[in-house]
Amino acid sequence: MTDFPSIADHLMIWIFGIILPFFSGLQSDQLNGAIQFDAYSRKKLYLGNSIMLSLAGSSILILWYWKSRTWSSLGFQWPVPDNYKILWAAGILLTVMYAIDLVYSSQAIENEDEAWFDKSSFLPQSIRELPYYILLCFCAGFFEEIIYRGFMVSYFGEGARDGIPWLALLAPALLFSLAHFYQGWAAVLKITILAILLNVIFLYSKSLYPTMILHFLIDLVSGLAGMKRKQSQ
Secondary structure, eight states, rough: TOSOHHHHHHHHHHIIIIHHHHHHHHHTTTIIIIIIOOHHHHHHHHHHHHHHHHHHHEEEEEEHHHTTGGGGGTOSOOOOSSSHHHHHHHHHHHHHHHHHHHHHHHHHHSSSSSHHHHOOOOOOOSSSGHHHHHHHHHHHHIIIHHHIIIIIIHHHHHHSSSOOOOHHHHHHHHHHHHTGGGGOOOHHHHHHHHHHHHHHHHHHHOHHHHHHHHHHHHHHHHHHHHHHHHTTT
């Protein structure tokens, strides 16, 4: 890929790797109980974040178009596996770890005060909120994968030689998890591990499609689990 990374690419790394996590940190109090959510505010949150993610991801697409780069270099192509064993291992490990975390999180929610969950949880709690949440899941799965997998893994992996591209695996995962700092440090650690596995899948498949689908499903299942908790009260 010619002219990569350019000054514009370095600027994007600063925006999505430094500035965005900083502002996410400022939201941490809002999404950890300081603000009491209702159906209207949750819908507003879903729509606002969907717009923000759409604008952020579109900036990478515009940059790629402006630089006349191939879309396949960003990951828009059918998977071209380098190593099926690594891909299967990463996919199975990601699924198992997420399933364990989902069970643990459900148990933790059961132990929460019901009043706190009703007022402070930003997960959907009714069918009427679900379309807005699904839109957010789609935008996160599509646009965040463009930013943190297609763009950042390529950025940090540029010039890597033979062997494991550790910087391409670890740096985007850390920056991605810090952008979710508003969910707390435990979530940052969990997201870092899951992001590393998504990075492995992207690196060894050379395609965004598997990671987009997995990302969407992870967010969607988490929301459905939260809604089930509300309806079972």
